[in-house]
Amino acid sequence: MSTFEFHTTKSIIVERDAAANIGARVLDMHCHSVLIVTDPGVLAAHLLETVLASFKQHNVAVSVFSDVLADPPKSVIFAGIAAAKAANADCIIGFGGGSSMDVAKLVALLAYGGQALADIYGVNQAKGPRLPLILVPTTAGTGSEVTAIAIVTTGANEKKGVVSPLLLPDVALLDARLTLGLPPAVTAATGIDAMVHAIEAYTSKRLKNPISDALAKDALRLLAANIHTACEHGNNIQARENMLLGACLAGMAFANAPVGGVHALAYPVGARFHVPHGLSNSLMLGPVLHFNMSEAEALYAELAEVVYPAASGSSFRRATMLIEYLQNLPAELGIATRLSDVGISEQDVDSLAADAMKQTRLLINNPREISLADATALYKEAL
Numbered sequence: 606m607s608t609f610e611f612h613t614t615k616s617i618i619v620e621r622d623a624a625a626n627i628g629a630r631v632l633d634m635h636c637h638s639v640l641i642v643t644d645p646g647v648l649a650a651h652l653l654e655t656v657l658a659s660f661k662q663h664n665v666a667v668s669v670f671s672d673v674l675a676d677p678p679k680s681v682i683f684a685g686i687a688a689a690k691a692a693n694a695d696c697i698i699g700f701g702g703g704s705s706m707d708v709a710k711l712v713a714l715l716a717y718g719g720q721a722l723a724d725i726y727g728v729n730q731a732k733g734p735r736l737p738l739i740l741v742p743t744t745a746g747t748g749s750e751v752t753a754i755a756i757v758t759t760g761a762n763e764k765k766g767v768v769s770p771l772l773l774p775d776v777a778l779l780d781a782r783l784t785l786g787l788p789p790a791v792t793a794a795t796g797i798d799a800m801v802h803a804i805e806a807y808t809s810k811r812l813k814n815p816i817s818d819a820l821a822k823d824a825l826r827l828l829a830a831n832i833h834t835a836c837e838h839g840n841n842i843q844a845r846e847n848m849l850l851g852a853c854l855a856g857m858a859f860a861n862a863p864v865g866g867v868h869a870l871a872y873p874v875g876a877r878f879h880v881p882h883g884l885s886n887s888l889m890l891g892p893v894l895h896f897n898m899s900e901a902e903a904l905y906a907e908l909a910e911v912v913y914p915a916a917s918g919s920s921f922r923r924a925t926m927l928i929e930y931l932q933n934l935p936a937e938l939g940i941a942t943r944l945s946d947v948g949i950s951e952q953d954v955d956s957l958a959a960d961a962m963k964q965t966r967l968l969i970n971n972p973r974e975i976s977l978a979d980a981t982a983l984y985k986e987a988l
Contacts, residue, residue, distance in 0.1 A: 618778045624659070642700065741777075762876050782845075895928060
């Protein structure tokens, strides 16, 4: 067995209604002034009510920063840091989707440490220390609660990542009741996002290991078995729990065996056209899977057996079954299937491809090398 390392969140709590007891957990961490980092959609859905009641019950001071945007720009990070300092926060809670959790990670780090955001882009540039951090996902998709990365939109059309073990929270709190109100389209896109995490972790050229493999396969099993039910019967708590756990397992997998070409090509779609991250991944998944077949066929065949336990035939046939399943899934779940569905045309392809080639942190993980010409062809295939 080759040498490898595996890192994840120190404490993961999976419990229905766990959010209603968060005040006690914060006190156990010896914290008394909390800043919740979230977005307007969470407020509109009244998801914070039980959390705020818990803090009131336990006499924990609480402030809410709810200005998080999808694909958060630097200005949102700076505003969150200012809010934390104004509240004298001694604990940060990221409550929402991946964007809210990513912002919370950076606020916890930069509101307390002496570094500037511009100094920590890249891998292991963050030095700390940071404030205590709890992450509470309200979507079953990003797995941000167990990843050591935060993504920032740094310009009109560019994203950068901060990668550091310091971004792993002290506690990830998975309460599936918080996901019951998710609309079907959001459930579908975030669920496919989690599937992409599992697939790309399993096929990653770098750092793939037995633990990440086991997590990726179990994540895909849970997600594939429950995504239709979660979309069609959104109040099915068991399906919601399975989706939330599947997304978490996939996050643990790709946090250690990093994602590749699908994400590299999806990021420019999100940055330029403000397409939600999960949907961007879904739109690019089919073309990249086909492209990778020459290098990843055997691994795709293994994953096909997770989705179809009775799968048989040649490696090529089983791998093709997986790709066909994933290509058909967005239409079955009622979300966009082509880049043209989200306003992207052929005249946008060259700029998207140029931006994708800047995602070297991701491209080096793809099973097959992607050139500029390849990226251009993949975007055209996805139109």
